[in-house]
Amino acid sequence: MAGESNQPEGQLRISSADWFASYVPGPVLSELIRRHPLIVPEVIAGHRLFDLARRETDIALRIVPFTEPDIVRRRLVTLSYGLYVNNQSPFLPRTDGEGVDLITMNTSQAHYPDALWLKTLYLRARAVLTSSSRTAQAQMCALELGGAVLPRVLGDQLPALKLLDTGEPPPERDIWMGYHNDMRQKDRLRALADLADEMIGTA
Structure with missing residues (x-):
């Protein structure tokens, strides 16, 4: 029966810093599960930069820009x-x-x-x-x-x-979203990437 479903399905591993995982993507993941109940997100929170080429994670959200080859990357949001x-x-x-x-x-x-x-x-x-x-x-x-x-x-x-009002605020930082090029055709990954862009992303 699962094989006959047209819905995106399967586990989706998402890595990010611990604080970001706790305070930012919650509404996105909630909407993802509502729209696609067969997708099971796995949130991996921590400071380690997982290797997307080795499939240590499916999609990564991080401050450090992606420099590895074959990584689809986009700036998701600029943080104050x-x-x-x-x-x-x-x-x-x-x-x-x-x-x-x-x-x-x-x-x-x-x-x-x-x-x-x-x-x-x-x-x-x-x-x-x-x-x-x-x-x-x-x-x-x-x-x-x-x-x-x-x-x-x-x-x-x-x-x-x-x-506190310090006159001039601290510098802003960009959050980048990245995944390996081989994963871009996966329905479950595209569903999350599109939702993240729609709900918390910037142009």
Whole structure:
């Protein structure tokens, strides 16, 4: 009976950063399942860049652009970032950041544009915690450990946080969607790619 169905079907592996998987594609996946109930999405959340050529994942959503050959890639969305603190915390930093406690990216992500922006903004601030996880940073920020730069789509959804007006916001980042060229004819992959473009994508 399954073989006679004209509906896209089967497992579809989707990889992305943990915070992105938690806060962005939910409505897309819900609509995908509603329209195509025989597709079973598998969300693989983490920092590893899976190899699309080796079929470690079917479709990847990530900040790092795709440079591998035979990868169909498109810019899905441009993310805005902001500096957040606990919404009950006073935040009156000196110009040089003296006395400011910050939650920052760890050493391997210290080159990220928002991390460099924060370091430039508050030269004398103190890093009280570092983490590669935006979700962990957001939770520590909510516990009043310090300020953190977060994607607006994450920080704006957490009622314990407030966005600070820093005059000039942190740099934006692009999210890229990619899949191997051999997969482009798969109905289940095209269904997700089209929905992602329709619901959260940009031209």
